[in-house]
Structures are given as C-alpha cells and as structure tokens.
Amino acid sequence: MNLTLHVWRQSGPNQPGKLEQYDAKNVSPDQSFLEMLDEVNEELIKEGKDPIVFDHDCREGICGMCSQVINGVPHGGQERTTVCQLHMRNFNDGDTIYIEPWRALAFPIVKDLIVDRSGLEKIMQAGGYTSCHTGGVADGNAILVPKVDADYAMDAAECIGCGACVAACPNGSAMLYTSAKVAQLAALPQGKAEAAQRVCAMTDAMQEAGFGNCSNHYECQAACPKGINVKFIARLNREYQKSLFK
Amino acid sequence: MRILTSSVGRKILMSITGQLLILFILIHLIGNSTIFFGPNGINAYAEHLHSLPPLVWAFRLFMGAAIAVHICYGVMLTLENKAANPGAYAVKKNLKASFASENMIWTGLLVLAFIVYHLLQFTVHGTPDVVVGLDSANRPDVFRMVVTSFGNGLIALAYVFAMIMLFLHLSHGIPSFLQTMGWNNEKTIPAFGTGGKVISAVLMLAYISIPAVILAGLLKL
Ligand code: HEM
Ligand code: FES
Numbered sequence: 001m002n003l004t005l006h007v008w009r010q011s012g013p014n015q016p017g018k019l020e021q022y023d024a025k026n027v028s029p030d031q032s033f034l035e036m037l038d039e040v041n042e043e044l045i046k047e048g049k050d051p052i053v054f055d056h057d058c059r060e061g062i063c064g065m066c067s068q069v070i071n072g073v074p075h076g077g078q079e080r081t082t083v084c085q086l087h088m089r090n091f092n093d094g095d096t097i098y099i100e101p102w103r104a105l106a107f108p109i110v111k112d113l114i115v116d117r118s119g120l121e122k123i124m125q126a127g128g129y130t131s132c133h134t135g136g137v138a139d140g141n142a143i144l145v146p147k148v149d150a151d152y153a154m155d156a157a158e159c160i161g162c163g164a165c166v167a168a169c170p171n172g173s174a175m176l177y178t179s180a181k182v183a184q185l186a187a188l189p190q191g192k193a194e195a196a197q198r199v200c201a202m203t204d205a206m207q208e209a210g211f212g213n214c215s216n217h218y219e220c221q222a223a224c225p226k227g228i229n230v231k232f233i234a235r236l237n238r239e240y241q242k243s244l245f246k
Numbered sequence: 247m248r249i250l251t252s253s254v255g256r257k258i259l260m261s262i263t264g265q266l267l268i269l270f271i272l273i274h275l276i277g278n279s280t281i282f283f284g285p286n287g288i289n290a291y292a293e294h295l296h297s298l299p300p301l302v303w304a305f306r307l308f309m310g311a312a313i314a315v316h317i318c319y320g321v322m323l324t325l326e327n328k329a330a331n332p333g334a335y336a337v338k339k340n341l342k343a344s345f346a347s348e349n350m351i352w353t354g355l356l357v358l359a360f361i362v363y364h365l366l367q368f369t370v371h372g373t374p375d376v377v378v379g380l381d382s383a384n385r386p387d388v389f390r391m392v393v394t395s396f397g398n399g400l401i402a403l404a405y406v407f408a409m410i411m412l413f414l415h416l417s418h419g420i421p422s423f424l425q426t427m428g429w430n431n432e433k434t435i436p437a438f439g440t441g442g443k444v445i446s447a448v449l450m451l452a453y454i455s456i457p458a459v460i461l462a463g464l465l466k467l
Contacts, residue, residue, distance in 0.1 A: 006336070019336055072339030098337040105330045170343055171327035203254050212330030213253045213323050215350065216422040218435075222341035230425070231432045238428030240254040 001093035029089035064160030074164035104172035119209035126205035127198035156184035165220035171212030179236035196243035261426035360408035402457035416446035
C-alpha cells in the first residue's frame with residue numbers, strides 16, 4: 001500500500017519546526033510502524049536528505065522509548081499498543097498519516113520526533129524507590145506479600161515510562177506516571193514506610209519539572225500502551241491525604 | 247502549609263469547596279421548592295430563614311469564602327495547565343476528555359456571573375424587574391417577586407441557560423471531586439461518571455422547573 005505522511009521536522013531544540021510531507025510507497029501490511037519509517041528514511045538517505053529522527057530501542061513494547069503521536073493519539077490509538085508494536089495492517093492504502101512528537105512544556109523537542117523526557121526521571125529520582133540496608137541477601141520470603149497486593153503492585157509496575165500519558169493530557173500532567181509508582185510502592189510492605197514522603201516528593205518534583213495538574217480528563221489511561229488505570233491516581237490522592245496527617 | 251501550594255493539595259481544596267457548593271445547591275433547591283406551595287410556602291420559608299441575621303451572615307461569609315477559594319484555585323490551576331500544554335498538535339484526537347471536562351473554567355465563570363446576577367436580583371433587589379412588598383401576613387412577598395420576574399421570558403431564559411452551565415460544570419465536577427478525594431476504584435470510576443451526569447441532569451431539571459412552571463402559567467399571583 002501507499003501512504004502520505006506528514007511528519008514534524010525540527011532541526012534542533014528551540015528551532016522552528018514544521019510538518020513535511022513524504023510518500024511511503026509499497027508498504028507491507030506486516031511491517032511495524034517503525035519499520036515503515038525505516039524504509040522512508042532509507043529513501044531519504046539515498047536522496048541525500050536528512051532522515052527523520054525518532055526514538056526507539058527494544059521494538060517489542062517494553063522499553064518505552066518509541067514516542068510518536070499518530071493522527072492525534074499517542075502511539076496511534078490501538079489499545080495497549082506502543083508505536084513499535086503497531087502494525088501497518090491497521091492502515092489502508094491511500095491513508096494520510098500525521099506523525100508528531102510528544103508535546104508538553106516538560107518535554108522540550110530535541111530533534112524531529114525526539115523529546116527530552118528527563119522530567120520523568122526527576123520525578124522517579126524524587127521518590128520512586130525504597131530505602132534498605134545492603135548486605136547479605138535477605139531470605140526471599142522474609143516479608144510476606146498477599147497475592148492481591150502483589151498483583152495490584154504489578155499492575156501499577158507495568159508502566160514503561162514512555163510519557164504517552166503526558167502527551168495525551170490536555171494539561172501536560174504526569175499524574176498517571178507518578179501515581180503508578182506511588183501506588184505500586186505504597187501497596188507493598190517494603191514501600192509503606194516511606195509512602196508519605198514519597199507522595200509529596202514525587203508530586204512536588206512533577207510540579208517543578210513543568211508538568212501540569214490532573215483535572216481528571218482520563219485521557220492518559222485511554223492513551224497508555226500498558227492500560228495503567230486511573231484508579232492509581234485515586235490511590236495517589238489518598239496517599240497524599242494521609243501524608244497531611246503525618 | 248504544603249496543601250496551599252502543592253498540585254494535589256490545591257486540587258483537594260477545590261474538591262472540598264466544590265462539595266460545599268453542591269451541598270448548598272441541594273439545600274437551596276429544597277428551600278426554593280416551597281414556591282410550589284404558593285405564597286404561604288415560600289414567604290414563610292424566607293421569613294424563617296432570615297429570622298436570625300447573625301446566622302444568615304455567618305452562613306453567607308462561609309459560602310463566600312468557599313466560592314472564593316474554589317475560584318482562586320480554579321483560575322490558578324487552569325492557567326498552570328494551559329501553560330504546561332503548549333497545545334501545538336496539528337492533529338489531536340481526544341479519546342476520553344469531554345466538552346464538560348475541557349470547559350470547566352468557562353462553565354464555572356458563567357455560573358459565577360449568574361450567581362452575581364442572581365444575588366443582585368433577589369438578594370439586593372437591584373434589578374429593575376424586582377417588585378418588593380409585603381404579603382397579607384406582613385412578610386416580605388418573595389412569591390410575588392419571583393413570579394413577576396420569571397414572568398419575563400428573557401429572565402427565565404437566562405436562568406435556564408445558567409442551569410445548563412451548572413449541569414455541564416457538575417457533570418464533570420461530581421465524578422471529578424470523587425476521584426480527587428480518592429473515593430474511587432476500578433469499578434466505581436465508570437459508575438460515578440454516569441451517576442455524575444444523571445445527578446447533574448436531575449438538579450438542572452429540578453431548578454429549571456421553577457421558571458418553567460411560572461412561564462407556563464401554572465404558578466400565578
Ligand atoms: C455553584 C457553583 C459551583 C459548584 C457547585 C462547583 C463545583 C465544582 C466541583 C465539584 C468541581 C470538581 C472538583 C474536583 O475536581 O475535585 C469543580 C471544579 C472546577 N470548578 Fe467549580 N463549582 C462552582 C463554581 C465555579 C466557579 C464560579 C468557577 C470559576 C472559576 C469554577 C471553576 C472550576 C474549575 C476551573 C474546576 C476544575 C478544576 C480542576 O479540575 O483542576 N467553579 N467545581
Ligand atoms: S521501542 Fe521499546 S517500547 Fe517501543
């Protein structure tokens with residue numbers, strides 16, 4: 001099939017950028033979206049032009065590097081699918097596709113489709129950990145975790161940190177990302193001890209990194225390639241209230 | 247005070263003040279519906295309500311403070327959120343956000359404009375349509391005042407419009423305050439979304455019924 005692409009091109013941070021039109025010819029329905037872009041890039045290189053720069057790494061939906069807003073939806077809108085796992089069979093011959101970078105104040109554009117997501121790292125550094133003494137290896141079952149709690153924590157831990165929630169949010173907020181870590185660790189005995197400091201430190205770091213506030217549009221959950229549920233935001237709100245009395 | 251500056255803290259203050267305003271709306275509706283019992287209903291209710299001026303003023307100050315906090319943070323959070331999203335997508339498709347959730351600040355400000363007008367009219371008696379007088383029992387004749395004003399189609403229409411704005415504000419506001427308080431889980435999230443819309447619609451229709459019944463000539467002087 002043949003497609004018309006409109007891709008955001010921007011030579012560097014703070015440079016003006018614009019959508020450029022490209023033709024993707026003879027696209028196989030079995031290709032992934034990134035493989036389709038690889039072929040477009042090969043053509044561009046042959047023509048002596050600058051290839052489209054985009055983030056990617058694992059290409060199997062687990063690393064969270066790929067980050068493109070496709071036709072107005074982060075990762076392209078197929079439920080629970082990253083761009084790298086999105087296949088061209090979801091498109092039709094003759095389609096026009098708009099490809100843009102994540103857009104948020106906290107995600108400055110580095111080049112073309114690559115944005116600087118270190119704001120997410122700053123949130124994680126502020127509290128996305130548990131403190132413990134190192135030393136001899138602890139007995140595996142020394143701390144018992146009920147299965148329901150373990151499952152709940154695992155659901156939250158599914159977040160791959162791609163930032164689609166921020167890209168989708170009308171407020172450029174990273175609340176879903178932050179809440180997933182706050183909820184995961186608060187649900188586990190190892191994380192409970194620091195729950196109050198964590199929720200404050202992480203939400204403050206979110207604010208400082210330039211992310212907006214949550215106003216419960218739930219756009220984030222709809223765009224999340226891992227289906228992280230906004231119930232974790234409710235949990236974060238509860239953890240925050242508990243912290244007020246500590 | 248961390249709650250006054252933090253992202254989540256300010257949302258909680260918005261949520262609590264929003265809940266107080268909803269509580270007021272419920273009580274106000276019950277009070278207003280005494281109009282269906284005619285002059286003896288609403289005039290007696292109004293007289294009882296104002297029989298203790300210090301209490302009336304304490305209540306007004308409390309509600310004024312709640313709405314002031316709600317507006318201050320509403321404006322502040324909205325400005326921050328607009329700044330955090332440069333909104334530069336050439337194509338952006340919302341999957342979940344609604345007209346109501348995206349326009350909270352505008353429906354809120356229109357409700358505020360209505361509150362100012364409403365107070366100016368029926369509390370201050372400062373608009374030309376208002377007739378003040380006493381009824382046969384020497385009570386302020388609230389019934390005559392309301393029925394006369396709502397007899398004017400334009401005024402009734404303004405009230406209907408304001409109630410539609412309130413409906414939009416609350417159809418997102420009710421599920422939103424529950425989420426902000428953390429009173430939510432995977433099962434309740436969709437249920438509260440629907441419930442919020444239903445409750446807002448019922449409130450809207452109940453409020454609209456007063457000018458509607460008067461315009462239809464079912465409540466007469
Ligand atoms: C009778 C009047 C009002 C009622 C009952 C009401 C109720 C509510 C409720 C319940 C919420 C949800 C709070 C939450 O998400 O936790 C809300 C949010 C909001 N209200 Fe109001 N409100 C009223 C008037 C106003 C006014 C006058 C404004 C004007 C600025 C306003 C602006 C907002 C905004 C911007 C939000 C969204 C805040 C956010 O999600 O970040 N509201 N309101
Ligand atoms: S490239 Fe790793 S998740 Fe897409």
